[in-house]
Amino acid sequence: MPRRFAPLLSSAATLLLLAGPAPAQMMKTPEAAAPAKAAPQGRGEVQLSFAPVVKRAAPSVVNVYASQVEKRSNARASAMDEFMRRFFGEDSGGRVPGGPRGERAKKSLGSGVIVDESGLVITNNHVIDNMNEVRVSLADRREFEATIVLRDPRTDLAVVKIKNPGGLVPMPFGDSESLEVGDFVMAIGNPFGVGQTVTQGIVSALARTQVGTSDYQSFVQTDAAINPGNSGGALVDLQGRLVGINTAIYSQSGGSHGIGFAIPAGMVKAVVEAAKAGATTVRRPWLGARVQTVTPDIAESMGLDHPTGVLVASLSPKSPAEEAGLKRGDLILNVDGRSVDDPEAFGYRFALKGIEGQTRFGILRGTSRTTVPVKLGPAPELRPRDVLKVRTRSPFLGATFVNTSPAVAEEMQVDFPAEGVAVQEVEENSFAARAGLRKGDVVVAINGAPVATTKDLDRVTRTSLNMWEVAINRGGEVLTSVFGG
Known part of the structure; x- marks a missing residue:
C-alpha cells in the first residue's frame, strides 16, 4: 500500500x-487523589496528571x-x-x-x-x-x-x-x-x-x-x-x-x-x-553545491561499512562551496558536528545556520577525514533580473521571464543553471500555459540559438517565425519541443 x-x-x-x-482518562490511584498536581520535574518524575x-x-x-x-x-x-x-x-x-x-x-x-x-x-x-x-x-x-x-x-x-x-x-x-x-x-x-x-x-x-x-x-x-x-x-x-x-x-x-x-x-x-x-521572506544560506544520497554501492566503493553523509555531486563557480575548497566526490559527514544521512537532513542542518559568519563541514576525501570552514551568506544576485513579460504571439505569450542567478534559483526552489532565462510566472490559459511552460523552467535555446538573457528572448519573440524549436532546462534535464508559428 x-x-x-x-x-x-x-x-x-x-x-x-x-x-x-x-x-x-487515566486510571485513578490513591496517589492520583492527592489535591496538589505538579508538572513532572524530570524524566523519572512522571506524575499522574499533565x-x-x-x-x-x-x-x-x-x-x-x-x-x-x-x-x-x-x-x-x-x-x-x-x-x-x-x-x-x-x-x-x-x-x-x-x-x-x-x-x-x-x-x-x-x-x-x-x-x-x-x-x-x-x-x-x-x-x-x-x-x-x-x-x-x-x-x-x-x-x-x-x-x-x-x-x-x-x-x-x-x-x-x-x-x-x-x-x-x-x-x-x-x-x-x-x-x-x-x-x-x-x-x-x-x-x-x-x-x-x-x-x-x-x-x-x-x-x-x-x-x-x-x-x-x-x-x-x-x-x-x-x-x-x-x-x-x-x-x-x-x-x-x-x-x-x-x-x-x-x-x-x-x-x-x-x-x-x-x-x-x-x-x-x-x-x-x-x-x-x-522580513516578508526568509533568507537562507547559499552553498552553491548539489549533493546526492550515498547508496550502499557508493558506500562500499568508498570503503564505508554503511551509507552515511552526502556526496558532493557538482559545484557552482565562485560559490561558498568552491571557495571553501570542497571538491566533487567529497563526502560531507556532518554540519558543525551534527551528522547528516541524506540530502534532506543536510539541507535542514545547513539552512539553520543563517546568513552570517561561517559553519564547518566534517568531510571524508579519499581516506582522509578533515574539517572545512564554509562562509555563510545569502544567494547572490549576480546580474539584474531584467523582468520581461512576453506580449507578442509566440509559445511564450503570457509568461514572465527573468535572468537567472543563484538568488532567483533559491526563490524558485530550483537548482541554479549556468545559462538561460527563467520562467517566473505563467498566466492561466495563456499560449505559454498551453505550450506547457512552468514556473522554474529555464529557456536555454530557441531554434538552436542560445538564449542568455531576457533581451535575447525579447528580440527573438518580436520576430514572426514559422517554427519554434525550444530547449528548456527543467530540473537539470534539457527538454526540446517544437511549436508552429
Whole structure:
C-alpha cells in the first residue's frame, strides 16, 4: 500500500490533517487523589496528571480561520446564485452570507501558536495559502483580525499578526535538538473544528526526512493523536515549551493512525525571527553545491561499512562551496558536528545556520577525514533580473521571464543553471500555459540559438517565425519541443 502523507488542514469541503481526540482518562490511584498536581520535574518524575503543563501551554494555542473572497461578474453570479438558491437554499454554495451577490469565499481552518506578545502567530503555510482574510480565535474565545506578514512555502510555515492584541500569552521555545526518542510530548490544536483539544504521546522518531511536505525536511515524529484541523498546532514538551509545529500525518483514511509529524522548533524559530525583523521572506544560506544520497554501492566503493553523509555531486563557480575548497566526490559527514544521512537532513542542518559568519563541514576525501570552514551568506544576485513579460504571439505569450542567478534559483526552489532565462510566472490559459511552460523552467535555446538573457528572448519573440524549436532546462534535464508559428 503506498505511503500517504497529508497536511493537517480543515477546509469548507474537506478537513486536511492535524490535531487529535481528547486524551483517554487515566486510571485513578490513591496517589492520583492527592489535591496538589505538579508538572513532572524530570524524566523519572512522571506524575499522574499533565494538567499543569496544559494550563501553561493551552492559552498560547489559537484557531486560525482563513478565507479567500472571490469576485465574479454580475451575470455569472446571478445565474449561479439562482441555481444554488433553487436547489440548496439561500446562502449555499459558498456565497458570503450577507455579502453582495457575486462574492464567493473559499475557507480553511487550522491552528496556530502565539510566539510573541506583539501578536505574532506561527501556523502552517498551507492553512493560509491563497487566502486573503485571516481571523484568529484565542482559547478564551476572543477573536481578532490578523494580517499575513510572512509566508515560507519551503518550510510550510507562515506568520500572521493579530491586529490590536492585548493580554496575549506567548509560548516559549524549547530545544528541539535536545529531544530524544521516548520523551513525552503533547499535541494541542483544533481537530475537525470541534475546539481546542490536547493529546499526549511520545517522540517516536527524529530527523524523519521522507515526509514530502516541505523542502527542508527533518521532522519530529510522534504518536500523539493528531487529526485534520490541527495544522499549525503546537507540539509541546513537559515544561510547556514549543518543540514543534504539527504539520502532517501518515494516513490512508484521513484519520490518525499514531504517526504524526511536526516541524522542529529550531526551524520554526528561524522563521519567527525573520518576521520579527520585518522580513516578508526568509533568507537562507547559499552553498552553491548539489549533493546526492550515498547508496550502499557508493558506500562500499568508498570503503564505508554503511551509507552515511552526502556526496558532493557538482559545484557552482565562485560559490561558498568552491571557495571553501570542497571538491566533487567529497563526502560531507556532518554540519558543525551534527551528522547528516541524506540530502534532506543536510539541507535542514545547513539552512539553520543563517546568513552570517561561517559553519564547518566534517568531510571524508579519499581516506582522509578533515574539517572545512564554509562562509555563510545569502544567494547572490549576480546580474539584474531584467523582468520581461512576453506580449507578442509566440509559445511564450503570457509568461514572465527573468535572468537567472543563484538568488532567483533559491526563490524558485530550483537548482541554479549556468545559462538561460527563467520562467517566473505563467498566466492561466495563456499560449505559454498551453505550450506547457512552468514556473522554474529555464529557456536555454530557441531554434538552436542560445538564449542568455531576457533581451535575447525579447528580440527573438518580436520576430514572426514559422517554427519554434525550444530547449528548456527543467530540473537539470534539457527538454526540446517544437511549436508552429
